[in-house]
Amino acid sequence: MxxxxxxxxxxxxxxxxxxxxxxxxxxxxxxxxxxxLEYMCWRMEQAGGEFIQSESELAAVNILLGAAAAGARxxxxxxxxxxxxxxxxxxxxxxxxxxxxIVDVARYGSGIxxxxxxxxxxxxxxxxxxxxxxxxxxxxxxxxxxxxxxxxLAFELAEKYRHPVIILSDAAIGQMMEPVVLPEETHVDxxxxxxxxxxxxxxxxxxxxxxxxxxxxxxxxxxxxxxxxMRENEQRWESVCVEDAEVVIVxxxxxxxxxxxxxxxxxxxxxxxxMIRLITAFPFPEKAFEQIGGCCKALVTVxxxxxxxxxxxxxxxxxxxxxxxxxxxxxxxxxxGEILDKVKSILCKQTEEARI
Amino acid sequence: xxxxAPERIAYTDGHGFCPGCGHGIAIRIIGEALxxxxxxxxxxxxxxxxxxxxxxxxxxxxxxxxxHGRPVATAVGVxxxxxxxxxxxxxxxxxxxxxxxxxxxxxxxxxxxxTVITVNNxxxxxxxxxxAPTTLDGQRTSSTPQGRDPAKVGHPIHVENIMGxxxxxxxxxxxxxxxxxxxxxxxxxxxxxxxxxxxxxxxYVELLSPCPTNWGLEPVEALKHIDDEVLKVYxxxxxxxxxxx
Numbered sequence: 224m225x226x227x228x229x230x231x232x233x234x235x236x237x238x239x240x241x242x243x244x245x246x247x248x249x250x251x252x253x254x255x256x257x258x259x260l261e262y263m264c265w266r267m268e269q270a271g272g273e274f275i276q277s278e279s280e281l282a283a284v285n286i287l288l289g290a291a292a293a294g295a296r297x298x299x300x301x302x303x304x305x306x307x308x309x310x311x312x313x314x315x316x317x318x319x320x321x322x323x324x325i326v327d328v329a330r331y332g333s334g335i336x337x338x339x340x341x342x343x344x345x346x347x348x349x350x351x352x353x354x355x356x357x358x359x360x361x362x363x364x365x366x367x368x369x370x371x372x373x374x375x376l377a378f379e380l381a382e383k384y385r386h387p388v389i390i391l392s393d394a395a396i397g398q399m400m401e402p403v404v405l406p407e408e409t410h411v412d413x414x415x416x417x418x419x420x421x422x423x424x425x426x427x428x429x430x431x432x433x434x435x436x437x438x439x440x441x442x443x444x445x446x447x448x449x450x451x452x453m454r455e456n457e458q459r460w461e462s463v464c465v466e467d468a469e470v471v472i473v474x475x476x477x478x479x480x481x482x483x484x485x486x487x488x489x490x491x492x493x494x495x496x497x498m499i500r501l502i503t504a505f506p507f508p509e510k511a512f513e514q515i516g517g518c519c520k521a522l523v524t525v526x527x528x529x530x531x532x533x534x535x536x537x538x539x540x541x542x543x544x545x546x547x548x549x550x551x552x553x554x555x556x557x558x559x560g561e562i563l564d565k566v567k568s569i570l571c572k573q574t575e576e577a578r579i
Numbered sequence: 580x581x582x583x584a585p586e587r588i589a590y591t592d593g594h595g596f597c598p599g600c601g602h603g604i605a606i607r608i609i610g611e612a613l614x615x616x617x618x619x620x621x622x623x624x625x626x627x628x629x630x631x632x633x634x635x636x637x638x639x640x641x642x643x644x645x646x647h648g649r650p651v652a653t654a655v656g657v658x659x660x661x662x663x664x665x666x667x668x669x670x671x672x673x674x675x676x677x678x679x680x681x682x683x684x685x686x687x688x689x690x691x692x693x694t695v696i697t698v699n700n701x702x703x704x705x706x707x708x709x710x711a712p713t714t715l716d717g718q719r720t721s722s723t724p725q726g727r728d729p730a731k732v733g734h735p736i737h738v739e740n741i742m743g744x745x746x747x748x749x750x751x752x753x754x755x756x757x758x759x760x761x762x763x764x765x766x767x768x769x770x771x772x773x774x775x776x777x778x779x780x781x782x783y784v785e786l787l788s789p790c791p792t793n794w795g796l797e798p799v800e801a802l803k804h805i806d807d808e809v810l811k812v813y814x815x816x817x818x819x820x821x822x823x824x
Contacts, residue, residue: 247659273659281682282682285682288645289643290656292643429639430642431644432643
């Protein structure tokens with residue numbers, strides 16, 4: 224068992240990646256994820272892996288593709304505007320069945336937005352990911368410890384499904400310092416998989432890393448079954464006081480920490496409030512919503528974005544059986560008081576359902 | 580003397596190139612160079628989409644198809660992981676000098692130990708012959724039907740001007756339009772791979788190639804066009820040839 228140490232979220236992510244066997248990192252500076260790049264620039268060399276500061280995020284993701292196709296356990300990281308530039312390469316990683324870990328330490332807003340905390344990338348990571356039929360497992364840590372744990376899990380899932388996996392952190396989780404127990408160190412052999420390019424002898428058939436669609440007769444079914452397996456096996460969430468709740472909050476990352484406080488305060492006041500905290504945004508934890516009781520009157524998403532990006536997924540999860548409201552605080556970290564005000568007004572039927 | 584194509588080039592399914600295309604020659608001389616250097620078993624090719632991708636069916640090396648304009652970036656990723664392998668990127672002039680110019684140049688700035696071979700035919704071939712950064716002044720293409728007008732779109736790009744001052748191992752331009760030029764081009768390609776094997780860093784060869792289909796010329800006329808027009812703008816030769824570090 225490793226000892227507990229105090230670490231910043233972004234640095235814990237980088238160290239956890241190294242310990243999970245990550246031997247290739249390429250990145251480009253952007254706030255609020257710079258600590259990952261700066262940690263990796265010395266730590267990766269120390270660990271015997273490869274580090275590149277690339278000319279752009281476009282280059283980064285395409286360099287990553289080559290490294291991963293050659294057998295590296297690779298990772299790239301960015302934040303909103305840079306993550307948009309990853310889209311091209313993510314699509315090619317999906318098309319080529321190539322595992323990799325891609326980190327988004329989210330910030331606020333469209334365009335350049337703001338470098339401070341925000342949760343504006345939910346739709347980008349769950350519905351975006353380039354052209355084609357991309358769906359990536361998205362892990363959403365809410366603490367420094369969970370950042371470390373989910374980073375190790377991300378590499379495991381990427382190789383289990385031969386598919387890129389996203390870690391969706393945010394500026395608050397990435398910048399805060401908390402105690403953390405880091406994962407055990409593992410090392411991987413670049414020759415561990417037969418499919419990776421490594422040079423072929425004249426009597427062997429060459430390995431071709433390309434769009435899998437060219438080589439599989441029923442590619443659509445192949446892709447669908449991959450996503451179906453993820454939906455079946457990888458839904459992760461935490462339920463807080465959900466069974467008897469009249470109102471259930473749905474949140475992830477920094478917002479879920481405030482929401483937990485709101486649940487505690489509500490219960491002290493006799494209001495039956497609960498929370499479903501996403502640990503995976505894709506697959507969306509639909510199974511969590513089976514635990515909601517008949518007494519549940521409404522659900523409310525708490526998000527740091529201008530619109531309720533999460534609300535549609537919640538509506539689908541409850542099959543539109545109950546109204547879904549949103550507390551959207553944009554660039555501002557929500558306060559438990561305003562969440563409670565919203566819950567009270569929902570229970571008094573004084574609020575309109577959020578419409579996107 | 581028996582003269583045959585390298586065994587690592589498969590022609591069993593024919594090839595997908597147009598009659599008179601230069602890609603077939605480029606594929607052949609790259610294959611011969613790798614065979615002569617006895618590095619075929621360690622070779623990994625990273626090809627661009629479009630016409631370059633057709634080489635996938637011919638070369639019998641472990642290969643990756645990269646996104647358009649990104650083969651150099653992807654080859655960098657491969658080489659950093661597999662330093663003992665011979666890794667090369669194969670791309671067109673549109674990929675190297677338009678959409679992928681940042682990737683082409685910054686790999687050179689870092690002097691990454693890879694070989695890059697760019698086929699320059701002056702047009703975007705697969706998409707129907709639109710203007711490329713290498714289209715000659717006045718040349719008619721499907722997106723410059725009146726001819727390339729430098730007043731509107733500038734002059735063609737010269738790689739030796741862009742990359743000539745960088746600390747890279749090798750930079751050369753060959754032409755695939757005559758026996759003499761093909762032999763010279765092959766010597767450049769071979770030298771580029773040798774620089775990589777010696778760990779000297781970035782080696783880059785541009786190959787002037789005919790595109791009869793999009794030039795609207797017969798194959799033999801296209802070869803003559805390279806002599807008469809293209810070589811006047813794009814001279815062949817070695818621009819950087821670092822012997823030691």
